[in-house]
Amino acid sequence: MRFFFxxxxxxxxxxxxxVTEERDPxxxxxxxxxxxxxxxxQAPFDGLLVSKAIVDGKAxxxxxxxxxxxxxxxxxxxxxxxxxxxxxxxxxxxxxxxxAFSYVAEEYPPYSVDEVIDFYDGCGFHxxxxxxxxxxxxxxxxxxxDERAAEWVRRxxxxxxxxxxxxxxxxxxRVCFTPLGVAQGWSPQSYADAVVALQRIGYQRIALGxxxxxxxxxxxxxxxxxxxxxxxxxxxxxxxxxRCDDVPxxxxxxxxxxDSTSPFRQAFKDDRDNYYTPTGTYVALRVPQxxxxxxxxxxxxxxxxxxAQALALERTALTRLRQYDADEIDVDPVVQAxxxxxxxxxxxxxxxxxxxxxxxxxxxRDCPCDLCKAIGIEVVIFRGTERNKRxxxxxxxxxxxxxxxxxxxxxx
Numbered sequence: 001m002r003f004f005f006x007x008x009x010x011x012x013x014x015x016x017x018x019v020t021e022e023r024d025p026x027x028x029x030x031x032x033x034x035x036x037x038x039x040x041x042q043a044p045f046d047g048l049l050v051s052k053a054i055v056d057g058k059a060x061x062x063x064x065x066x067x068x069x070x071x072x073x074x075x076x077x078x079x080x081x082x083x084x085x086x087x088x089x090x091x092x093x094x095x096x097x098x099x100a101f102s103y104v105a106e107e108y109p110p111y112s113v114d115e116v117i118d119f120y121d122g123c124g125f126h127x128x129x130x131x132x133x134x135x136x137x138x139x140x141x142x143x144x145x146d147e148r149a150a151e152w153v154r155r156x157x158x159x160x161x162x163x164x165x166x167x168x169x170x171x172x173x174r175v176c177f178t179p180l181g182v183a184q185g186w187s188p189q190s191y192a193d194a195v196v197a198l199q200r201i202g203y204q205r206i207a208l209g210x211x212x213x214x215x216x217x218x219x220x221x222x223x224x225x226x227x228x229x230x231x232x233x234x235x236x237x238x239x240x241x242x243r244c245d246d247v248p249x250x251x252x253x254x255x256x257x258x259d260s261t262s263p264f265r266q267a268f269k270d271d272r273d274n275y276y277t278p279t280g281t282y283v284a285l286r287v288p289q290x291x292x293x294x295x296x297x298x299x300x301x302x303x304x305x306x307x308a309q310a311l312a313l314e315r316t317a318l319t320r321l322r323q324y325d326a327d328e329i330d331v332d333p334v335v336q337a338x339x340x341x342x343x344x345x346x347x348x349x350x351x352x353x354x355x356x357x358x359x360x361x362x363x364x365r366d367c368p369c370d371l372c373k374a375i376g377i378e379v380v381i382f383r384g385t386e387r388n389k390r391x392x393x394x395x396x397x398x399x400x401x402x403x404x405x406x407x408x409x410x411x412x
Contacts, residue, residue, distance in 0.1 A: 001247050001250070001251055001255070001256060001257065001403075001406070001407045001410050002046035002047065002093070002256065002257040002258075003045045003046050003047075003258060003259070003260075003399075003400070003403060004045060004046065004047045004048060004049040004093075004095050004257060004258070004259035005036070005044075005045040005047075005048055005259065005260075005261070005264070005396065006048070006049040006050075006051065006054075006259055006260075006261050007048045007049065007050045007051075007054065007083070008054055008065050008261070009054075009065045009066060009070070010035075010036070010264065010389055010392070011029075011033035011034055011035055011389070012033060012034055012039060012386055012389050012390055012393070013027060013029075013032065013033050013386060014032065014033075014034055014039075015027055015032065016386045018375060018378045018386070018387070021289075021384075030069075030070065030073075035083060035084070036264075036392075036393040036396055037083075037085075037090065037092060038084060038087055039370060039371065039390075039393055040369060040370050040371070040393060040396075040397055042090055042400075043092060044393070044396035044397045044399065044400040045092070045396065045400065046092065046093060046257075047092045047093035047094060047095055047126070048079075048083060048092060048093075048094050049095045049096075049097060049259045050079065050094060050095070050096050050097075050123070050125070051096070051097050051098065051099035051102075052096065052097070052098050052099055052111060052115075052116060052119050053098060053099025053101075053102035053103070054066065054099055055071055055074060055119070056071065056119070074123055075122055075123060078122075078123055078124035079094045079123045079124050079125055080094075082123075093126040093127065094123075094124070094125045094126050094127070095125065095126065095127040095128070095180075095259070096116075096119060096120045096123070096125040096127070096128045096129065096177070097128075097129040097207075097239070098111055098116055098129065098131050100132050100133060100134045100209065101134060104133075104134045104136070108133070108158065109131045109132070109133055109158070109162065111131055113130075113131060113165045113166050113169050116128070116130075116131050116166070117166070117169055117170060117173060117175060120175070120177050121173070121175045121176060121177060124176070125177045126177055126178065127177055127178045127179075127180060127205070128170075128175070128177040128178070128179055128180065129179075129180045129182060129207050129237075130159075130162055130163040130166035130167070130179065130180065130181050130182055131159075131162040131163075131166060132159040132162065132163075132182035132184055132209055133155040133158045133159050133162075133184065134155070134184065134209055134210050135152045135155050135156065135184045135185060135186050135209075135210045136210055136213060137186045138186055138187070138213070138214055138218060139186055139187060140187040140188060140189075140218075140221070141187070142186065142187060144190060144193075149186065152185075152186045152190070155184060156184050156185060156190065156194060159182055159183075159184045159194070159209075160194065160198070160201075163182060163197075163198055163201060163203070164201050166179060166181070167179060167181070167201050167203065179203070179205070180203065180205040180206060180207045180237060181198035181203035181205075181206050181207070182198075182206070182207045182208075182209050182239075183195050183198060183206055183207070183208050183209065183226075184209050184210050185222070186210075187222075188221045188222045188224065188225030188226075189225055191208065191222045191225060191226055192222075192225040192226050192228060192229050195226050195229055195230060195234070196229045199229075199230075199231055199234060203234075204231070204233050204234055205234075205235050205236075205237065206234060206235070206236055206237070207236075207237040207238075208222070208226075208236060208237070208238055208239060209239045210239075211238060211239065211240070212239075212240040212241065216243055216246055219238075219241065219243075219246075219250075220246075220249065220253070223236075223250065223253035223254075223255070224253070226253065226254070227253055227254070230254050234254060235254060235255075235256040235257075236253070236254045236255045236256065237255070237256070237257045237258060237259075238250065238255055238257075238258040238259075239258075239259060240259065240260055241258050241259075241260060242258065242260030242262045242263065242399070244399065244402050244403050244406060245406070247403065247406040247409075247410065248406055248409040248410050251410035263276065263392070263395040263398070263399035264389075264392035264393070264395060264396055265392065266281075266392075266395060267284070267388055267389070267391040267392035267394075267395050268284075268382065268388035268389075268391070268392065272354065274391065275363060275364075275379070275391060275394070275395070276394065276395040276398035276399065276402075277363050277366075277367070277398060278398060278401055278402060282354075282357065282358040282361070282363055282380065283351060283354040283355065283357075283358055284358070284380050284381065284382035284391060285321065285338060285355055285358060285359070285380055285381050285382060286338070286342065286351070286382040286383070287314060287317045287318055287321070287338070287341065287381055287383045288314075288345055288382070288383060289314070289383060289384060290307065290310045290311055290314050290345075292384065293345050295345060295346070296310060296344060296345040299344065305344050309344070310344055310345070313337070313340055313341040314341055316337050316340070316341070317334075317337040317338055317340075317341045318381075320333055320334045320337045321334060321337075321377055321381065322377065324359060324377070325362075325376050325377035331356060331359045331360055334359055335352050335355050335356050335359065338351075338352070338355050339352050339355075358380060363380070364377060364379050364380055367394065367398075369394050369397040369398070371390045371391075371393055371394045371397070372394060375387075375390065378390075379391050
């Protein structure tokens, strides 16, 4: 079971100074900043999922995560060199998709089949997913001839027609990547119908889309229906699904790979589960920058609090956190400093009990990952991109540790 991490140009500056909050003045971002597979001794994933929408932006408007210079360099140098795969510690594969979530509101996918093939083949990807159109609804009892299913049927037919064209064009152009068709559906039967059609076209690798909002039992119901029609040689990929405990069960239904950003994004998007451990999660210790917190800046501009007061509380919180990590003070003054600062930048949430649990257990001291060993308590401080992305990379490391025994069970 292979795990692909969706790329969004998330890197960290190895020269960042956590005390002065300064970068190396000679830093060149594209040359010096590091991906997760370069920071960690062993890559926490088997490959990267690179989306055309992230690289190029939407056709006809909108920008991606890449600058024009990055985009041109990816096309010029290819994915292996651009992502410095040979500098990492683990061989990685590259899978491409179109980023169907980015154009879900469109009437029709904005990319042509040849544009997508140009992207995959030009960048030297190992796998390429056909152009698709997402269906978000899940209504198992709605038949395809029900009028409520009209839009879902239309999207499924678009996806299958584009998959047929994608397959034919890949053969004609003798591409170097392995093509994947996409099954979109709104019920177990409709997913099974899509898999039948894709296998008839010739696909032996099929990605299942639109399942992110589904509960595990709903995903398993779809996989059970697909089992009734799946050829023994057909391999399935789950788009956007990271149910670690269910990996062995998914494997029994022909799933051989999946992708997800969830472990990384929870580091700075989740309200509570920010720092992973092998058996649970902790809340990160929030110390936002005075100049980087819009709510706090608004209060300062209105005269409600002084900038000097906010800066003093911010500095006290950071100082006490580092004193605590050096065993110079007890936990109480640290929690109090976090609460005092929270009162001016938040004023609503009381996270003191959660903060106390994180501080008391000191989970970063038990973690053997390269990031926790290198920066200590800084990894659990919720503050700015350099700390938050490092915590995201740590979460990917722990996720791989959790995934490893589940993958062993799939081989048993």
